[in-house]
Amino acid sequence: MTSTAAIEVEGLRKAYDGREAVRGIDFRVQRGEVFGLLGPNGAGKTTTVEILEGYRTRSAGAVSVLGHDPQRRSAELRERVGIVLQSCGTYPHLSVRETVAHWASLYAAPRDVDEVVALAGLGEAADRRARTLSGGQQRRLDLALALVGDPELVFLDEPTVGFDPAARRAAWETVRSLRELGKTVLLTTHYLDEAQALADRVAIIKDGSILAEGPPGELAAGAPRYRVAYRGGEHVTDDPTALLHELTADALARGERLEELSVTRPSLEDVYLELTE
Amino acid sequence: MSDHALQGVRAAAHEPSRRSWIGAAWRQFRLERRMFWRNPTAAFFGFLLPLLLLAMFGGVFAGEQEQLDVVVPGIAGMSVMAATFVALAYNVTFLRERGILKRLRGTPLPSSAYLAGIAANAIANTVLQVAVVIVAGRLFFGVPWPGDWLALLVFLAAGVVCFASLGVGLSHAIPNSESAPAYVNAVFLPMIMLAGVFYDDEDAPAVLRDLAETLPLKHLIDGLSGAMVHGEGIADHAVALAALGLWAAAGIVLAVRGFSWEARRS
Numbered sequence: 001m002t003s004t005a006a007i008e009v010e011g012l013r014k015a016y017d018g019r020e021a022v023r024g025i026d027f028r029v030q031r032g033e034v035f036g037l038l039g040p041n042g043a044g045k046t047t048t049v050e051i052l053e054g055y056r057t058r059s060a061g062a063v064s065v066l067g068h069d070p071q072r073r074s075a076e077l078r079e080r081v082g083i084v085l086q087s088c089g090t091y092p093h094l095s096v097r098e099t100v101a102h103w104a105s106l107y108a109a110p111r112d113v114d115e116v117v118a119l120a121g122l123g124e125a126a127d128r129r130a131r132t133l134s135g136g137q138q139r140r141l142d143l144a145l146a147l148v149g150d151p152e153l154v155f156l157d158e159p160t161v162g163f164d165p166a167a168r169r170a171a172w173e174t175v176r177s178l179r180e181l182g183k184t185v186l187l188t189t190h191y192l193d194e195a196q197a198l199a200d201r202v203a204i205i206k207d208g209s210i211l212a213e214g215p216p217g218e219l220a221a222g223a224p225r226y227r228v229a230y231r232g233g234e235h236v237t238d239d240p241t242a243l244l245h246e247l248t249a250d251a252l253a254r255g256e257r258l259e260e261l262s263v264t265r266p267s268l269e270d271v272y273l274e275l276t277e
Numbered sequence: 278m279s280d281h282a283l284q285g286v287r288a289a290a291h292e293p294s295r296r297s298w299i300g301a302a303w304r305q306f307r308l309e310r311r312m313f314w315r316n317p318t319a320a321f322f323g324f325l326l327p328l329l330l331l332a333m334f335g336g337v338f339a340g341e342q343e344q345l346d347v348v349v350p351g352i353a354g355m356s357v358m359a360a361t362f363v364a365l366a367y368n369v370t371f372l373r374e375r376g377i378l379k380r381l382r383g384t385p386l387p388s389s390a391y392l393a394g395i396a397a398n399a400i401a402n403t404v405l406q407v408a409v410v411i412v413a414g415r416l417f418f419g420v421p422w423p424g425d426w427l428a429l430l431v432f433l434a435a436g437v438v439c440f441a442s443l444g445v446g447l448s449h450a451i452p453n454s455e456s457a458p459a460y461v462n463a464v465f466l467p468m469i470m471l472a473g474v475f476y477d478d479e480d481a482p483a484v485l486r487d488l489a490e491t492l493p494l495k496h497l498i499d500g501l502s503g504a505m506v507h508g509e510g511i512a513d514h515a516v517a518l519a520a521l522g523l524w525a526a527a528g529i530v531l532a533v534r535g536f537s538w539e540a541r542r543s
Contacts, residue, residue, distance in 0.1 A: 053383060055539070077387045081381040088376030093315040094308075105304050106384040149384070 005064075006031045006153050006184040007052060012061035014047050014208075021047045023208035029201075031152075034175065034185040036199030036216075038192065040276055044208040045188040049157050053083050066153060067265060079108055080190065082151035084142050086158050091184050092131035096122050100132055107149035120144035136167045143174065153184045160194060172197055173265070196268045204275055211275045216268045225247065225270060231259040295411065298390050305386075305394025306401075313398065323364050323402055327356040331410060333477060335418050342419055344477070346506045349414035351474035353407050354498035357436040358465065360402035364431045365444035366461045368395070370451045399441050407433060411505065424508025431511055432500035435518060439493050439525035446531030452541070468494045493524035 007029035008168045014022040022044045029035040038173055039043045048136050051063060054070035054077070063070060068077040090099050100117055104110035126135060133141065139159070145152060146206040156175070160168045177199050189195055195202050196216045203213040212219055226240040227249065237243040240263050251258050278475060288488050289377035331352045338344035372378045381391060423429045451460045471485055472478070472494035476487055489495040496517035503509030 038528055055379070055382070075387070076387045079382065081383075083380075085376065085380060088380045090375075090380070091308075091312060091377060094313045098311075102304070103384065105439070106301070106381075106386045110386070145380070 005029060006066060007031070007035075007186060008062075009048075009052075010062045012048065012051065012063060013059045014044075014051060014056065015059045016157065018178070020056075021208055022051075023202075023206070025205070026209045027203050027210065027213060029184060029186055031184050032179070032182050033200045034179050034187060034198055036195040036202040037186070037188040037205055038190070038199075038202050038224070038272065039188075039205035040190055041056045043205045045190075045205055046157055047208075048184065049155055049188055053081070053155055054078070060098040074268075079149065082146035082149055082154045083177075084146045084154070084156045084159055086161070090130045090138075090141060090143070090145070093129060095127050096133070097126040097142055098176055099141065099149055103145045104148045109150060110148050111150045113148065116144050116148045119147065121173070135162055136164065139163065139167075139171075143171070147178075151183070153186070154178060156185060156187045158188055158190070160189070166193075192267075192269045192272055202268070204272060206276045212271065219271050220255040220265065220268050225274075227270075228262070229264070229266040230261040279465070294501070298387055300399065301386055301390035305391055306397040309395055309398035310401065313402070319364065319367075323360055324406065327352055327359055327406055328409060330355070331413055335413075341473065345414075345418040345503070346420060347473065347477045348382075348475060349418055350409060350418045350502035350505045351472070352496050353410045353495055353501050354436070354472065355469050355474045356406035356410060357433065357497060358440050358468070358494060359404050360406055361399045361437050362440035362444035362447070363461055363465055365395070365441055365453065366447045367457050369445050369448035370455050370457045373537065374454050374540050377542065379540075382538045388409040395440060400437055403433065403437055414505070420506060424506045425504045425510045426505035428500065428510045428514070431513075432497060432504060432518065432521070435500075435521040435525060436493075436497040439497070439521050439528055442525060442528030442532040446528055446535060449531070449535030449537065453502060468492055471495070472498055476500065490520075493521055496520040496524075 005028045007027075009025060009027050012022055012025050013020060025044075025048065027035070037048060040044050047056065051058050052065050052070055054065075054073045057071045066077060066080055068074055070077065094102070095161050097113060097117055097203050104113050104116075115127070117123060122137060122140055122144060125137055125204045129140065130138070139162075143159070146156075159175070163171060172194070175185060175187070179200075185198075187195075187198060199216060201214060202216050202219060204211045204219075225236045225238065228235045228237060228240055228243055230247075235243055235247075244263065247258060286320070313323065320387050331349070334348045335345065339350060369378075382388070394495070411420075411423060415422055447460060447464065448457075451457050468476075471481075471489040471492060473489065474483065474494075478495065480488060481489070496514075499517045500511075500514045
């Protein structure tokens with residue numbers, strides 16, 4: 001394996017008590033890329049990410065994260081990686097600023113504490129004890145703690161679960177700004193719009209296997225179906241030109257209009273549903 | 278959340294000592310101290326309760342020096358157990374279930390420095406409480422200053438290692454924070470009753486005395502009582518020290534073998 005990619009995964013397998021949660025997956029994440037692991041709950045996304053984060057050992061396969069084997073848990077690798085975990089709390093009796101400051105002290109070259117607090121949108125709440133934060137503020141503190149070490153690579157495991165639409169948009173903006181700074185982001189999500197909006201490339205994972213991989217737009221373009229809809233009817237076709245010709249000819253012959261006629265190119269959702277159902 | 282905000286200055290580079298192991302353990306220790314005083318439950322059970330009990334039993338037995346000579350070292354022993362066993366069983370369960378241990382595990386903080394920081398916090402609480410018990414015993418309850426400081430320190434150290442590791446070991450058996458009080462009190466309350474914290478265990482039925490002999494707290498109190506009240510040294514309580522050592526060894530094995538940085542998967 002070379003170290004030009006931020007993450008390289010080859011033939012990764014993980015079994016728990018004989019049940020295979022991950023069944024031989026391969027992918028590469030380039031430096032500076034936002035890569036999305038998309039799949040339904042229980043597909044093996046979190047297991048995969050936790051192996052890359054160094055929380056779990058793998059059963060088989062080769063894994064490289066910034067040139068390190070994560071299961072060796074070297075301090076050097078942890079200096080360069082930021083992690084947003086699902087449902088992990090913080091010290092309830094510390095303020096937001098104290099919490100971020102303590103996490104900053106764990107890294108060799110942290111970012112400025114107040115700046116990270118502001119970046120996470122917690123400037124107003126900086127002096128509040130963590131136990132008084134709302135769910136959304138708590139998740140933003142998660143993000144602040146993942147970023148305060150100034151990581152090159154950020155893992156975001158289901159970063160917007162439970163967010164209201166405004167908080168979701170704000171989190172998306174943060175991910176986009178991470179990419180503009182040249183950070184590499186590995187994101188897991190079961191929200192299609194999130195993967196489509198954020199990821200440069202997506203791997204669709206189900207039952208521990210990758211079913212498709214590529215940029216969201218190309219994945220969708222690879223899907224054969226166009227959707228033609230109008231009031232009172234909907235068709236799915238490989239050949240919208242011929243279908244439209246037929247539909248409009250019939251309508252004209254009857255002297256009718258096809259109200260609200262639309263032709264929709266296949267979206268990531270169509271690909272996803274086709275692959276995962 | 279503008280891009281401009283992201284591109285601000287980095288914090289000044291830290292001097293190398295900031296990253297040292299001792300520095301990491303020290304910062305964790307200071308953080309634990311701050312959080313201890315901010316958590317009313319911890320401060321009450323870990324600090325005030327033993328002192329309230331001392332005041333209460335001191336009042337009940339006022340003038341009965343024989344009883345006071347039993348209660349003061351008894352409460353010192355109970356304080357050691359409260360500051361280590363009880364506090365760590367609660368805390369480790371809470372930190373594990375809340376995911377705080379898992380989160381810390383993803384940072385460069387060395388695990389050993391982290392554990393040293395929380396151990397130092399338990400030691401600080403032990404020293405603080407035992408000091409207050411000794412001073413109160415001298416000032417209000419007619420108990421002399423400890424006759425053998427070395428024996429006192431040795432028994433305190435053995436007690437801390439023993440009960441801290443047993444507390445961490447017990448936390449592995451506790452399924453969640455809600456059930457922690459039930460598990461902890463199921464061990465703590467019978468142990469302080471059996472060990473003769475509040476009465477001279479010579480008066481207890483033989484079967485209870487034999488049971489207490491098999492448990493560590495009685496041996497700690499015997500050692501403390503010797504050092505604090507009777508001016509007896511380590512040699513006079515070598516068997517008690519050996520018993521504490523055996524329990525400490527068992528506790529360390531349990532604490533290390535079952536340790537998990539993560540909540541159990543449901």
